[in-house]
Amino acid sequence: MIRLVQIMYFLKNYYFIMLVMIIQIKEIFAERKKYEQLYDDLVKLLGIRKVSNKLIDRIMYSRDYWPIALHWFMRGVVPAIPDIVVWPESTEDVVKVVKYAYEKEIPIVAYGGGSGVLGGAMPEKGGIVIDLKRMRRIKIYPRDLLVEVESGTYGMILENYLNKHGFTLGHIPQSLYTSTVGGWVSTKAIGQFSTKYGGIEDMVAGIEVVVPPGEVVVLKPHPRTSTGPDLRHLFIGSEGIFGIITRVFLRIWRYPEKRVFLSYATDTIEEALERVRTIVQSGVKPAVVRIFDKIETKKWFYWIKQAKNKVATIFVIEGNSKIVDAEAEIVKEAFKGTIFLGEKPVKHWLKYRFVVKEVSEFAPLGFVFDTIEVAINWSNATKLYYEVIKAMRNVEGTLLASAHASHFYPQGVCFYFTFGGIPPKGMTKFGYYAKVWEAAMKTTLKLGGTISHHHGIGRMRAPWLPLELGKMGYEILRKVKHAIDEKRIMNPGNLGV
């Protein structure tokens, strides 16, 4: 039964996307007239500067950073295309668009930085793309350690602004330069400093969402509230299927007064994992902990002799100086007997952690690359690492399968896998790509892990979501979706609902 559900979803999503939705860019020039009414109506509502039905704009919003879609782009193929793009400048603008779309039953897809990697912001059924990047006001409440920020604000601008005023959010994903606050919340993102500061769900104190038929939900920022189910969590990670996040209140921290950098080399990944487990279970919260497997140690630290053929672990410990000193001592104690690599590897990682160039370098040569992040409790962590690597390698065409562990909890760990390969003869890029994903997802589910730690579901992972949530769990998600969005206009098809 489970297999059948999986096949159905697979067919629904991929077959549909590949054979029906793919539109040759050259062929859609002829379709433009059909959208005139929609354009005129939205121009009346928002003004001409906030609306476009130009083909070139529509193409630009045909996908997010889903890696396989990059290969389609190079072939001049778009996986979907919106009818129109709008750039609201206020919550009121968003309300107008949602009201209009609800009345006319037009699909809406919210768009932030477009850095999602699973096709979540892909206007599969056309309609309206709402790009929120013109909504970027920021206000700090220093006494309450809160920041109020509109959802289109780029992460790096928010963090720089907070730093300038003596604060930090502590949310530093690799996409910091290109992702937006709304994108973080709607995908339930996490940053590199999560072991101390948590994921975005730990930071959202209040939220404003526009839901069909065009109403505004405001959940105010309280230190804690016991007022029934926490509705904030209905929207965090909802990937645009319920409503459009327009504004959030985030918990912030005073800028750390001290930082300590430590790094070590061990012989195996299990040894490093075990030592980090003792650290996080003792209550210590280093901001950054990263364990690189042997391949990724070579990638990052090829220039360090002592790290050759080893597993490197790096730490950034930050905050109040007295606490930092005590935490550093506990980390040193836990890594006693391993090779101490000093501060340099950490500084090197800090300097280059935002360099994203593999796709630009290798995709044009026909290599297929992607990353898959999953999480699992400690008991099965090592097994999951080895089995997912093995499963990805066993797919014909795979040249590279590696991982690092980058987010740690007293209960378990997130593994961030990378694979790269060339589709074997007779197989399309997408065919190869889907096979690797299937291998990783099946292995994770088999071992009791969760299929996504922080990238979300989008369209790529949708086939496995019913298996993750179980029949009733998935049914509840579907029913909630349909209760909030009775006309099914909000990012239809995303998460498979």
Next chain:
Amino acid sequence: MCDMGKMSWILEAIKKAKFKMKIEAIIRIIAGKIAKPSDIIKCALCPNMCVFACPVGVVDGKETTSPAGKAKVAFLLEKYIEATPETIEPIYICCACNACQVWCPFEFSVAEILLPIKQRLYEEGIYLKKVKEIVDNLEKYHFVFGEPPKRQDKEGEVLLFRGCVVSQYYSQLEETAMNLLETIGLKIKVISDEKCCGYPAYIFGANSSFKRIAKETARQLNELDVKYIVMLCPTCAYTLRNIYAKYGIKIKHNIYHISEVIKMHLNKINFNETNMEIVIHDPCALARHLGNSDILYELLSKIPGLKIKKPMRSGKETFCCGFGGGLALINYGLAIKIAKERLKELLEEAKTIITACPACKRALESAGGTVYDITEFFHMLIKRTD
């Protein structure tokens, strides 16, 4: 591609692959090294890692005009879509401020990597109407804004090159600069028929026009008997110093921006004490293109009592005023929005803004700011012995 050390993890992975796969991977890498993926496709495949620093990317908020978005448009224009005024417009929506370059792992300037396609389009007669008007002005009058205002000649040993923006909008700034430079002992020469450096033609891809204009300007300057040339506009200085050199066009005199000249003569200047509070707006052309990211702070810190503030984005990471790269000539509405965005950030620090570029002054003043060029500010605070 990366150096071999950085590539070693991939090469090691390839070594372990089956023989057939190994050969295929090696062939693709070698073929890639020979064919070299274009800068445009590399940029188009990036997730836009510089966009938060891009004034157009932030303020316009459109994927289409974001840095990687423009590269995507250029890629599509090269391969898949017809070039029309509508499809080509996004590639001109750029301040050419090179903020992207600071954050790019390949160190690309989007403005520079877009130039070849702009040049091809222009040669094929496909351009925006406004671009054509500007280039026609340059060809006809050697002046961006049409017929230039009349100016007087003045004899001296150092040429003051005012630039189009000063000629059109800030004749007072020219006089102030002459006065300041003469106060520090220089004999300033100006010419009535000064010719545009040609930068707008360059950045809009009108290559043949640019070369003609640049050669003519160089010929005029090379005929002058002066010790060196002082430019009021850092973009003009960058053009004469760096872009001309790329085209093999030589200027026999040294070219300096006025801030560099003030720095050379700083020991001759005494200032009156002040309790003013100011904020620095570093012009992109000075801080990034000419590499003088700290010069304004260095100069202003010599003024006793002056309280100097820096905005969130300053020095090498400065945020464009919106009028860079000729954007105000193409899309004034967006340019002024960027100027307002920058002004808001500057006003968080202080009410008085100091910059060193006439275009920045004009942008921030048009947005409602109180702005002094460093020339005016120094002229105001210099201690005179007479």
